[in-house]
Amino acid sequence: MKIIGINCSPRKGRTTQESLEICLKAVRNKAGGIETDIIEMADLYIRGCVGCGYCRNQLKCKQDDDFNSLIPVLSNEDVAGIIIATPVYLGMMTSQCKAFLDRTVVLARNGSLLRNKVGGVLAVGGVRNGGQELTIQAVQAAMLCHDMVCVGGGTKAAHFGAALVSDERKGVTCDEIGIETARDIGRRVADLAMSLNQDGKNSP
Numbered sequence: 001m002k003i004i005g006i007n008c009s010p011r012k013g014r015t016t017q018e019s020l021e022i023c024l025k026a027v028r029n030k031a032g033g034i035e036t037d038i039i040e041m042a043d044l045y046i047r048g049c050v051g052c053g054y055c056r057n058q059l060k061c062k063q064d065d066d067f068n069s070l071i072p073v074l075s076n077e078d079v080a081g082i083i084i085a086t087p088v089y090l091g092m093m094t095s096q097c098k099a100f101l102d103r104t105v106v107l108a109r110n111g112s113l114l115r116n117k118v119g120g121v122l123a124v125g126g127v128r129n130g131g132q133e134l135t136i137q138a139v140q141a142a143m144l145c146h147d148m149v150c151v152g153g154g155t156k157a158a159h160f161g162a163a164l165v166s167d168e169r170k171g172v173t174c175d176e177i178g179i180e181t182a183r184d185i186g187r188r189v190a191d192l193a194m195s196l197n198q199d200g201k202n203s204p
Helices: 015-028 067-075 095-103 105-109 132-145 176-196
Strands: 002-007 035-040 079-087 118-125 162-165
Touching (some): 002 015, 002 176, 015 035, 015 162, 067 079, 067 105, 079 176, 095 105, 095 132, 118 132, 118 176, 132 162, 162 176
Parallel strands (some): 002 079, 118 162
16 A cells, blocks of 8 residues: 655755655654655646547547656556645645646546545645645545545644644744644545545545
8 A cells, every 4th residue: 555745845955845754754654554746746747628629538648748657557456545745825725736736637537546546735834824724625626526525634733634834044943733734634634534444446
């Protein structure tokens, strides 16, 4: 079983990646031997969806960029959960995150390939109330369109997902509450993924 983290920051190796790594460490610390991996949007060139309809009849996008290489990774039966992490730009997800989500329509149109996978969301903002919850819920809306099973934090600190604050000099290390929400999301995704996949694969 595997949980994939998707870092939607255009800046690799910064606080969103650090927060996602904290989250995925919590996943690995759960019993059951869950594997984790990170897909870096900063390493990929992915355009926005153009609504051409090409993917209605085949599991492929017409656009010649890096997204097609992600299709077999995301649709793999071993992937039980996906955690999307994004910085908050002007109160919303990054353009890289939105482009990625829009392009996943190919997975919905060809057998609902993300159905029953567990979804978690992590958002990093520059201030405490900088749009993290709005961003989390917007990403969750896309997950619900795929019939994924979204989780919240399950604690007093985070009802919707992991919300962190990044200080310009100290990064997220000064946000102990936010770091705990990242761990909470990791644990919740792992718990539910194990519960839903006791037989080793997603239910139809």
